Each structure stands twice: as structure tokens, then as C-alpha cells.
Amino acid sequence: METPIRGLYAALLTHRNPDGSVDVGAIERNAEFALSNGAVGLVPCGGTGEYFDMSIAERQELVEALVPVVRGRASLVAGVGAAKLEESAKLAQHALAAGADAVLLPPPHFFRYGQPELRHFFREAATAIGGPTLVYNLAGFVSPISPSTAAALLKDEEHIVGIKDSSGTLAMLRQVTRERISGARLQGHDMRLAESLQEGFADGAISGPAGVVPEVLAPLFEDPAGGPRFNTAAKRLDEFLRRLQRLPYPWVLKWAASQRGWGRATMPFPLSQGHTQERRDFESWFEEWLASGERPRGDPS
Numbered sequence: 001m002e003t004p005i006r007g008l009y010a011a012l013l014t015h016r017n018p019d020g021s022v023d024v025g026a027i028e029r030n031a032e033f034a035l036s037n038g039a040v041g042l043v044p045c046g047g048t049g050e051y052f053d054m055s056i057a058e059r060q061e062l063v064e065a066l067v068p069v070v071r072g073r074a075s076l077v078a079g080v081g082a083a084k085l086e087e088s089a090k091l092a093q094h095a096l097a098a099g100a101d102a103v104l105l106p107p108p109h110f111f112r113y114g115q116p117e118l119r120h121f122f123r124e125a126a127t128a129i130g131g132p133t134l135v136y137n138l139a140g141f142v143s144p145i146s147p148s149t150a151a152a153l154l155k156d157e158e159h160i161v162g163i164k165d166s167s168g169t170l171a172m173l174r175q176v177t178r179e180r181i182s183g184a185r186l187q188g189h190d191m192r193l194a195e196s197l198q199e200g201f202a203d204g205a206i207s208g209p210a211g212v213v214p215e216v217l218a219p220l221f222e223d224p225a226g227g228p229r230f231n232t233a234a235k236r237l238d239e240f241l242r243r244l245q246r247l248p249y250p251w252v253l254k255w256a257a258s259q260r261g262w263g264r265a266t267m268p269f270p271l272s273q274g275h276t277q278e279r280r281d282f283e284s285w286f287e288e289w290l291a292s293g294e295r296p297r298g299d300p301s
Contacts, residue, residue, distance in 0.1 A: 010034035026263030038218025045079035048208035102132035
């Protein structure tokens with residue numbers, strides 16, 4: 001099964017209201033800005049969206065809200081990670097029926113599994129879902145998927161149409177490329193994005209920064225690799241990522257989104273005094289850094 005998943009996909013944050021409910025309006029504004037500034041698709045309920053902190057009902061509501069946003073102009077890939085296969089299958093079937101183009105499936109979370117268990121899980125999941133499924137190698141948070149496992153799943157499973165590799169290495173995308181295996185090759189680790197594109201190992205990316213600074217990443221897909229605009233974009237992305245790495249993920253993305261007008265930044269626990277100062281420092285830096293680059297094509301407010 002082929003699916004045209006290519007280019008820059010914005011992994012969306014899950015903005016929340018003061019009472020803890022999902023702020024769908026803020027997410028829609030965020031999505032519109034990303035699509036107006038170079039993203040060709042949206043990915044809600046992934047790692048950046050903290051899917052593990054969302055109920056099934058919240059995730060289904062968000063997918064239903066975003067389908068009209070993308071209809072006729074972009075693609076929607078819904079994250080369907082869960083602790084149990086049954087929950088992932090339920091979320092995936094709902095998303096595809098609602099109008100999503102594909103689903104993004106990581107290994108089940110919390111416990112670590114070996115490669116035989118992961119191969120069995122994805123094969124069973126692909127059968128249960130019965131539609132376009134991307135394997136999500138979210139290696140820093142759940143069981144890592146080996147390049148050979150990913151390659152085997154792409155070769156053998158009809159409904160597995162691509163991989164998103166967030167491992168931070170190029171081994172998986174390199175192996176799939178060299179073996180000429182059909183399927184979308186998506187870089188999920190932004191530090192390796194420019195390199196992946198230059199080496200021809202990636203068809204696209206699913207990126208958290210693309211949800212908050214899409215105008216910075218867009219030239220990586222709009223201009224020839226190694227060209228002046230590409231190189232400038234790679235340099236600016238590296239500057240942003242180095243700020244991002246100083247704090248737990250996705251705190252800096254939340255602060256940036258809040259500063260751009262997409263609702264309040266909610267954290268899993270109160271900030272320490274040191275982190276409060278780090279937020280002030282980041283916001284000051286971010287304002288100057290944004291002003292030094294290309295103007296966005298849409299108004300985030």
C-alpha cells in the first residue's frame with residue numbers, strides 16, 4: 001500500500017486550558033500557522049503532543065477537529081501510541097474513519113520489549129488497524145526498533161507504509177534506502193534532518209519545531225540541499241535546537257508556542273525558581289532570534 005507522505009509535517013503540541021481541558025482553538029490556530037508557513041501535513045497526539053497524557057476521548061476529539069483544517073490542502077497523520085494494542089487499534093480505526101491519511105504507531109509504552117516482540121506487535125497491529133500505518137521509532141522513550149526490524153516490517157506488511165525514525169542515528173533510514181525498500185522515510189530527530197536530506201536518506205520529516213517555527217524549517221524542503229537558503233535554515237534550526245536541549249522536552253516548544261500566541265504553556269509540574277529564570281531568558285532570546293530571520297507568511301495571533 002502506497003501513501004504520498006512526503007515533505008515537512010508539523011508535530012503539534014497539545015495546548016490546554018486553565019482547567020486542564022484540551023484547548024482545541026489554540027491547536028487549530030497553531031495548525032493554521034504551520035500550514036501557512038511550509039508544513040504540508042499535521043501530526044497530533046505524537047510524542048510532542050504528549051499522547052500518554054491524553055484520554056482516548058480527547059485524542060478522538062482533536063483528530064475530528066483537525067480533519068476540516070487539512071481537508072483539500074494538507075495531510076493528517078494521527079498518533080495512536082498507547083499501552084495496549086487494543087487502544088492503539090481503536091484510536092487508529094477512529095482516525096482513519098474520520099479522515100486521517102495515516103496513523104503513527106510507536107511500540108507500546110513503559111516496559112521494554114525485544115525485537116521479536118516488537119515485530120509481532122506491529123504485525124498484529126497492522127492487521128487490526130487495516131489502513132496506512134507508519135512505524136514510529138521513538139527510541140528515547142519506548143522500546144527502540146532496530147533497522148532490520150523496520151526493514152522487515154516495511155517489506156512484509158501491506159499496511160505499514162513508512163517509518164519515522166527519532167533515534168538520532170541514520171542507520172535505519174540508511175538501511176531502508178540502500179535496500180531500496182518501498183515506503184516513506186521520515187526523519188524524526190531534528191538534529192539529523194539537514195544531514196538526512198543532503199544524503200538522500202529522507203523523504204520528509206515529522207518535527208516538533210515545525211509546529212512552532214515552521215518558517216525556519218521550510219527552506220530545507222523548498223531549496224536544493226547545500227544551497228544558500230538551505231544552509232541558512234540548517235544553521236538557524238541548529239541554534240533553536242541547542243536551546244531546546246537545555247531543558248526537558250517539550251518545555252521550550254511550549255514556551256515558544258505561548259509566545260507566538262497559541263495559548264498558555266502548561267507543564268507537568270510547577271517550575272523551579274531556576275527554570276522560571278530560564279523561561280525568561282529563553283523568551284528574551286527567542287524574540288530576538290525570530291526577528292533576525294525571514295518573516296513568516298501568516299499571523300500567529
